[in-house]
Amino acid sequence: MNCPNCKTNNIRLFHDSVWSIENGKVYQCNECTLTFIYPMMNEKEEREFYKNFNEHVKARGLATGESLENYHNKSLMIAKERMDIVSKYFVDKSKVLEVGSSTGAFLSLLQNCDTSAVEPSDDNREFSKQFITNKTYSLIEEISESEKFDIICMFHVFEHIKEPAKFLDNCKKLLKNNGIILI
Numbered sequence: 001m002n003c004p005n006c007k008t009n010n011i012r013l014f015h016d017s018v019w020s021i022e023n024g025k026v027y028q029c030n031e032c033t034l035t036f037i038y039p040m041m042n043e044k045e046e047r048e049f050y051k052n053f054n055e056h057v058k059a060r061g062l063a064t065g066e067s068l069e070n071y072h073n074k075s076l077m078i079a080k081e082r083m084d085i086v087s088k089y090f091v092d093k094s095k096v097l098e099v100g101s102s103t104g105a106f107l108s109l110l111q112n113c114d115t116s117a118v119e120p121s122d123d124n125r126e127f128s129k130q131f132i133t134n135k136t137y138s139l140i141e142e143i144s145e146s147e148k149f150d151i152i153c154m155f156h157v158f159e160h161i162k163e164p165a166k167f168l169d170n171c172k173k174l175l176k177n178n179g180i181i182l183i
C-alpha cells in the first residue's frame with residue numbers, strides 16, 4: 001500500500017477500525033503525514049455514499065428523523081458562527097462557490113453576493129436552491145472552466161476529499177486572479 005498523496009510506502013497503522021467499514025483501518029504516512037482510510041471507496045461507491053449522505057448521518061445517530069427544515073435551522077446557528085470569522089473576505093457582489101454546501105445555510109447568510117453551490121446529496125441540494133442566487137451542481141467537475149469565482153469556500157469538507165491535490169488544482173482553475181480558497 002502507498003500513500004495516496006506522496007506515493008511513498010513508508011506508512012504506519014494509525015487506528016485499527018473504522019465505523020461502518022468492515023475491515024477498514026486508518027493509516028498515516030510517515031513522510032507527508034496524510035492520515036487516510038484504507039480501503040477507500042471507489043468512485044461509484046463514493047457517489048452513492050454522498051448522494052444519500054443524510055441516511056448515513058442518521059444511521060450514525062448524528063441526526064434523528066428530523067425534517068430538512070429543522071436540520072437546516074440547526075445548521076444556520078453553526079453557519080452564523082462561521083460567518084463571524086470569515087465575513088471580512090466577502091464583499092458586495094463577490095462571486096462565491098461553496099463546495100459541500102449542504103442545505104445552503106452558510107450561503108443563505110451572504111447578502112449581495114452571487115452564490116453557487118456544489119452539493120452531492122440530492123435532498124440537500126434541492127432544498128438549498130431557495131437560498132442560492134446562481135447555480136447548483138452535484139460535482140465540482142460539472143462546472144465549466146469559464147466560470148470564475150472570487151471565493152471558493154468549504155467547511156468540514158476537505159477531509160472528505162479522496163484526491164486533495166487534484167481537487168485543489170480543480171478549485172484553482174475556477175478562481176479569478178487574486179481569488180481565494182477558504183478551507
Ligand SMILES: [Zn+2]
Nearest residue numbers: 003006029032
Ligand atoms: Zn504521504
